[in-house]
Amino acid sequence: MRDNKNDRRKVFTSAHRLCGVVLVSSLALALLFGARSVSAQQLPVRTYTTADGLPRDLVLRIVRDSHGFLWFCTADGLSRFNGYEFTTYGVEQGLPHPFINHLLETRRGVYWIATNGGGVARFNPAPLPNQQPQVRNLFTAYPVGDGPATNRVNILRPCGASVGRHRWWSLPPG
Numbered sequence: 001m002r003d004n005k006n007d008r009r010k011v012f013t014s015a016h017r018l019c020g021v022v023l024v025s026s027l028a029l030a031l032l033f034g035a036r037s038v039s040a041q042q043l044p045v046r047t048y049t050t051a052d053g054l055p056r057d058l059v060l061r062i063v064r065d066s067h068g069f070l071w072f073c074t075a076d077g078l079s080r081f082n083g084y085e086f087t088t089y090g091v092e093q094g095l096p097h098p099f100i101n102h103l104l105e106t107r108r109g110v111y112w113i114a115t116n117g118g119g120v121a122r123f124n125p126a127p128l129p130n131q132q133p134q135v136r137n138l139f140t141a142y143p144v145g146d147g148p149a150t151n152r153v154n155i156l157r158p159c160g161a162s163v164g165r166h167r168w169w170s171l172p173p174g
Contacts, residue, residue: 053086054079063103065111073100078113089123094137096121097151104156113139114156117148 049057055076063071072079077090078100091098096118104112111123121139145151 048081048086053088055088055090060100061102063105065105066109071103073103075099075116078103089138094121094139094141096139096141096143097148101153102155104158106158112156114153116152116154119143119145119151120153120156 048054054072054074056074059072059074061073063073065071068083070081072081072086076098077088077095079086079088089095095113095115097115099116100113101116102114104114106112113121113123115121118141120142122142124138124140143151144153
C-alpha cells in the first residue's frame, strides 16, 4: 500500500512539472512571436496653459476626484477641469491663500484644500444655511497657526482617528 502511494506521488509530481514546463514554454513562444506583431499605440497628449483657462502654467499637483474631474493646484488658485473647460477658484471665491499645495476628497465627497499660508480650507459648493447665495464664500478657512509662515500645509492625508469632527493635516517640519 505504501509503495502505491509513493508511486502516485511520483507520477503526480512528474505530471505537475511537465505541465509547468509546457506552460512556460508556450508563454515564451507566444511572447516571442506575438511581440513582433504588436505595435504600441500613440495616445494623444494635450498641453493646457493659461490660454486655456489655467490661472498659471506651473501646476504643483493634479488630483482626480470621484466624479472624474481633474483638479489643478497652482500658485494662483485651484482649477477644476471637466474635460472641456477650467473653472478657477481663488481668493475672490473665499480661498484663504492663493497658493494651493494639495486637494483631498473624503469618502463623503468633501473637498479639503491645503494652502501655503492660509491653513486648510473646506470647499462649500452649495450655500451654507446662514449665507446669502450672491455674497457667499465657496470656502471655509481653518487656520493652523498664527500667521502665514505657520499656516503652511503641504499635504493632506485621511487618517482613521480625526481631530475634532473632520480635520486632518500635516505640517512641514520645524
